[in-house]
Amino acid sequence: MTDWQTFSLNPADYGLPSRDALRQLRIWDGHYHGFLGSDPLAQHAETMHYVERMGIERVFALEIGGSLEKPFAPTGIEAQQREILERDGHRVSGLVCVDPGEPEQSVEKMVNWIRQGPCVGIKYAGHGRHEFRVSHPKNDAIIRLAADLQAIIYVHTWLKVGGSPRTPGGSNLSGEATPMDLVTLAKRFPDVPFICGHTGGDWELGIRAIQSQPNIFLEFAGSDPHSGAVDLAVRELGAERIVWGGHGPSRSYATELSKVLDADLTHEQRLQILGGNLRRIAGPIFKKKGYKV
Amino acid sequence: MQSPSPSQALDRRTFLKAAAAPTLALPLGTTLSTTLAQAQSQDSEAPDAPPGIVDTNLHVGDWPFRHLKYSAPRALADKLKQHRIVEGWAGSFEALFHKNLSDVNARLAVACRGIRDLSLRPVGALCPVWPGWEEDLRRCHEIHKMPAIRLYPAYHQYRLDRPEIRELFAAVQARGMFVQVAIDLEDPRVHHPALQLEPVDVRPLTEHLQAVPEIRVQLLNAQMALSQPGIASLLATRRVTFDLANLEGAGAIGRLLAGNHWSIKTQLHLSHLMFGSHAPFFPLEAALLRLFESPLDRSQLVALMQGNARHWLPPGPVPG
Known part of the structure; x- marks a missing residue:
């Protein structure tokens, strides 16, 4: 049987934080894809071994009560997910996927899973089902409810290069938001915090896009690790506007942690980025639900 | 000195x-x-x-589209030493867009020689579809004492089914060197709009390896290649290795070795893998932490850290 907490060589001998050091950073992972694959419950159980090994304190699962591709279709594991969120609530939290083109269904899902259920936030996926992105006014009903619930709002953003002429964002799917789309939305709700997922993929442009919109936080998960990326984000946005995501199991936790370890940060800044800022965003709804922060 | x-x-x-x-x-x-x-x-x-590490996938210089924190050889060497890297195999990012690869390789050799407290071994770039690669190879081997050469088929815009590849492999093998092929350097979704690169299809390499017995080839940043059809026959040659830099997925190394990776169906043998970080473009910490993300035993870690690389290339002298 695998001992997931034993290391045959000491990471500290290689200039890396040990598992204990990682645990002391109180890492909150805002981007967890454990409930995916052909057997989502088994995948979740396996992925949590790595979460535990890497000293991560809490994950926010993004596929609760529906998949990213079909957010309103029954998955058949809803009851088990509710059970996991209640039983393992000290380390697993849930976000539900919504759709800016389907505000009525989205609101119904939020009431069911957040107001009356265990979840704490919403996720917008990148999709090609229709042309309604988060910036469309149809989406405002969802945001108004999220604000009322004090729910976490995570928005997948990308800037895929392509099109003719080729431009960053020119290959995005029809409903896939860019950081600029998110800024358009965030301007209409200046008191509501938003998380700009993936930095827009092209972080040099994504950071610029959101720089002047202070209610947008930046998250780096789900893209290759580029040395210097977090340094730039801290210079332009401040460490207090960056949150961390692991994107497991499709991404390596090593990849996502390295982005922060690479940066020239104070210990206090690392604490902020790896968990402190997400605890600040999640604080109100956790308090309302009686969850421990 | x-x-x-x-x-x-x-x-x-x-x-x-x-x-x-x-x-x-x-x-x-x-x-x-x-x-x-x-x-x-x-x-x-x-x-x-604790065993030191051989990093098989390094570059010196700036990324053509961005300044890098550790682009200067001295800064890179200091960073490597902080993390117990005792030897690095380094190419030059200049090779991506410069046509005069001979001068690029000469500058690379000088830069590596200038590092006197770490074994930084230069790996020169060749382009087998441009004229003069045979002379470039001779200079890499005889003048710069390079142990290997590195190919950039995506950036130099050729496919691996070209007959020149086989000629190059034979010439490299005759000199007792080996070949590194850079499969990916940057996620194509975030390329500069001016770049339009074809993905590298590694399937033709199998025939080249069969035609040139004993040639050894390392594929760098090659996660994409592991999902291509025909990869099994390439792996069966046992003369192809991969580095760790872009092997994604939670516990990727352990799961690849066990044959149960989240998205890659191919099973790798421990001898297929060598430590490589793609620093300074990627954080060095990514590949390092990847070693510890999987519950590997000490012998596996030592093989990945240095044993497999040493099997290909014995330790070189520290210049100082």
Whole structure:
């Protein structure tokens, strides 16, 4: 049987934080894809071994009560997910996927899973089902409810290069938001915090896009690790506007942690980025639900 | 600068004492940098010391589209030493867009020689579909003493089914060198709009390897290749290896070795993998932490850290 907490060589001998050091950073992972694959419950159980090994304190699962591709279709594991969120609530939290083109269904899902259920936030996926992105006014009903619930709002953003002429964002799917789309939305709700997922993929442009919109936080998960990326984000946005995501199991936790370890940060800044800022965003709804922060 | 003689060599404890206590004189002609290098070298070779790492996937210089924190060879070497990297195989990012690869390789060799407290081994770039690669190869081998050459088919815009590849493999093999092929350097979704690169199809390599017995080929940043059809026959040659830099997925190494990776169906043998970080473009910490993300035993870690690389290339001298 695998001992997931034993290391045959000491990471500290290689200039890396040990598992204990990682645990002391109180890492909150805002981007967890454990409930995916052909057997989502088994995948979740396996992925949590790595979460535990890497000293991560809490994950926010993004596929609760529906998949990213079909957010309103029954998955058949809803009851088990509710059970996991209640039983393992000290380390697993849930976000539900919504759709800016389907505000009525989205609101119904939020009431069911957040107001009356265990979840704490919403996720917008990148999709090609229709042309309604988060910036469309149809989406405002969802945001108004999220604000009322004090729910976490995570928005997948990308800037895929392509099109003719080729431009960053020119290959995005029809409903896939860019950081600029998110800024358009965030301007209409200046008191509501938003998380700009993936930095827009092209972080040099994504950071610029959101720089002047202070209610947008930046998250780096789900893209290759580029040395210097977090340094730039801290210079332009401040460490207090960056949150961390692991994107497991499709991404390596090593990849996502390295982005922060690479940066020239104070210990206090690392604490902020790896968990402190997400605890600040999640604080109100956790308090309302009686969850421990 | 020549290496100090054995009589000048200090063990690590003596050196550290000397560094801490100015009254303990160092032997005549022994500089701080040479003794530090020796101390670190001895440290890594001591039976109870954590094994040092050979990084097979490095570049020097800036990324063509961005300044990098550790682009300068000195900065890179200092970063490597902080993380117990004792040797690196380095190409030059200039090779991506410069046509005069001969000069690129010469500058790379000078840059690596300038690092005197770490074994930074230059890997020159060749383009087999441009004229003069045979002379470039000769210079890499005879003048710059390079152990290997690196190909950039995506950036130099050729496919691996070209007959020149086989000629190049034969010429490289005749000199006792090996080949590295850079499969991906940057996620194509975030390329500069001016770039339009074809993905590299590795399938033709199998025939080249069959035609050139004993040629050894390392595929760098090659996660994409592991999902291509025909990869099994390439792996079966046992003369192809991969580095760790872009092997994604939670616990990727352990799961690839077990044949249950989240998205890659191919099962790898431990001998297929060598440590490589793609630094300074990727954070060095990514590949390092990847070693520890999977519950590997010490013998597996040592093979990945240095054993498999040493099998291809014995340790080189530290220039200092």
